[in-house]
Amino acid sequence: MYVAVKGGEKAIKNAHTLFAAKRRGNENVPGLRLDQITEQLSFAVDRVMGEGSLYDPELAAMAIRQAQGDLIEAIFLIRAYRTTLPRFGYAEPIETGKMAIERRISATFKDLPGGQVLGPTFDYSHRLINFDFDPEAAPESPPSSDEDIDLNAEVPRVSDILGKSGMIEPDHQFDEGHETGDLTRTPIDFPTDRDVRLQNLARGDEGFLLALGYSTQRGYARSHPFAGEIRFGEVELEFFAEELGFAVPIGTMEVTECQMINQFKGSAKAPPAFTRGYGLVFGQAERKAMSMALVDRSLRWKELGEEFSAPAQDQEFVLSHSDNIQATGFVEHLKLPHYVDFQAELDLIRTMRKEFDAQQNKDGDDDAPKMEAAQ
C-alpha cells in the first residue's frame, strides 16, 4: 500500500540520533578535547577561522569536533554563528608592517632588511610518513637564532622597500570618500571594487582559489608572479572607541600576508612597473594567501588595461563561486526531494518520446536515402 514519504519528523529525529552516535565512535577511545584540536590541529583551526571569517580558535575547534573533521561543515557552523553576533563596529586596519614575525620569506631578494626567517613550516621537509611517530614525545626545544635578528623589531614589507624606488605600483588607493564595502551587509553589485573582491577572496574556498591561482600560472591569464613576501605572525588589533576619542588595543591575532609581485610591461593605461597581488588570511595559511594574491592580481586586468581571456580574470565567475558554504549548500540541495519537477519532466520526456517514436516509424516507411537527408 501507499506509504510515500510520510513520517519525515520521526526520520529526522532518528537520523540525528544515529549521527550523534557516529560522531562519538568507539566509546573506549577518549573523546576529543578542544585543546587537543587547537594545539595539535592548528592548520585545520586556521582554515575554519579564515573561511568562517571569525577569529576564535576555541570556537573553531568546537566546530571541527562537532563536524567530525569535515572542515566545510565546521566553517558552516562558524558562519551561522557569526551572523547572529551583534556588530559593535569596525576595527582599525591592522598594520602588518608591525607584525611580530614568526616566519617571513621573500623569493625576490636573497637578503633584505629584517632578514629571511624560515620559521615553522612544512617547506623543505620530506613527505615521508613517520611510522615511529610518538604523539606524546616532547619535541626538541627550538634553537635560538644565532644571528642577531630581532624578531620584535619592525620589519618593513618588501613592497615598501621596492616602492621607495618607484619600481612597483604604490599601495592601492581609493578615491576620496570611498567607503569600504562590507559584503556581509551589502550584496555584491557587479562590477565590484577591489575592497569587496579581497573580502570575498579572504573568505573564499582554499581549494577553489588554489585551482584558479594555479590556472594563472599555466597560461590562463598569465601574470608572471614572484612571491615578493610571505609573512606570518601576530598583529595587534585596535578599535576606535568613540567615548575615548582614540583607538584602544582589543587583542592580537595571527595572520598570513602575501605580497605577490607581478611583472607588468605597461599598457595604454599604466607605465611599465611591477604590480601587486595581495593576500591576507587569518592564522597560518600560506597556500591560501598565495592563491588569493594570484587571483586578486588576475582580477585587476581591467584597471591595468590587460587583455581578458581567462576564468581567473572574470569577477562574476570568481566571486560568485568562491564561497564554499554557498557552493556546498546548493550542490547538496540536490538531495532534497524534487519529485514535483521530476514528474513534470517525466511527463515531457514521455510526450517527446512518443513524438520521436512516431517520427521514426514514419521515416521507416520511407526509403533510406531520404532518411539520411532528413537527418
Place this chain on the structure above:
Amino acid sequence: MSLDQLTNEAPAYNFAYLDEQTKRMIRRAILKGIAVPGYQVPFAAREMPMPYGWGTGGVQVTASVLGESDILKVIDQGADDTTNAVSIRNFFAKTANVELTTHTSEATVIQTRHRIPEEELQEHQTLVYQVPIPEPLRFLEPRETETRKMHALSEYGLIHVKLYEDIATHGHIATTYAYPVMVEGRYVMDPSPTPKFDNPKMHKSKALQLFGAGREKRIYALPPHTDVVSLDFEDHPFTIQEWPDTQCAMCGAEGVYFDEVILDDAGNNMFVCSDSDYCETRQSEGHLGPLNADYKERMQ
C-alpha cells in the same frame, strides 16, 4: 539594555531567529519588491543555520513577516511532511513559537518549495516561495551585469527566441517548471521551480506572494491581484500539465497536480495528489480513491 542585562541574561535567539535590524532590512526589500512587482530586489541575505539552497531565502522572508499571532504552514513538493518542510517548521516552532498548521485554509503564512496549494488562497494569506535561481534569464545569460541591463531595458527577445526554438525543435515549448511569467506587463519573472501547472494560480491571486532567494540575495514580490501571464505565442498558447483519465488513488481528485508513485518493479504505478493537505481534507470529507483502504470497505 543595560550592561548588566547584557552580561547576565542567558543568550537567546530573537523572535523568529533574525535580529530586528536584519528583519527591518529584509522588510524594506520586501516593500520595495511589492512596489515594483516582479523586480528582483538585492538584499543582504544572512547566513542561516540551514544550508544555502535549502530554503534560506524563504526562511528569511518568513522570519521577517511572521508575527506572534500568525499561523504557519510549511510545504515542500506540496506536502507538509516531507523532511525539509518538517525541518523548517521545527525551526520556526523553536525560534518563533507560533501556531503551526497543515491546513491551507487555516494558515496566515505558508512557506513553500515547488508548489502552490490546490485550494485557492485568500486576502489574509501570504505565500512565501523558496527560490534557488531568481533570474529567469540566467540560463540564457550567466552574467548578472547583463541580465540586469536586459530587465532594465525590458529586453526579453532572448527568452522568446528560446521558447520559439523549443517549438521549432519539438513542436511545443519544452519548459515544464520554472516557466517564465510576465508580471504586470513589465518584468519577466521566475516563478521558482513550481510546475507550470501552478502558474495560473499566481495570476490575480488574492494572497500576497513573496519570493526569497538567500544564496543569490534577491527578494521579489507579487502584491495581491497582480497580472501574472505565462509567456507564450498566439499560435502556441500556454498550456498546463494534464493527466487525462487519471484520479487520485487516495481521494479520487481529478485535475490536480499528481505525484506518480511506483508500486513495484513491473511498471505498475498510481497517482496521488501532490498537495497532501488537499488530499487528506477530501478523504476526511468522504471522497475516496480506488486504492484507499476505506474505499474497498465501502464497496463491500
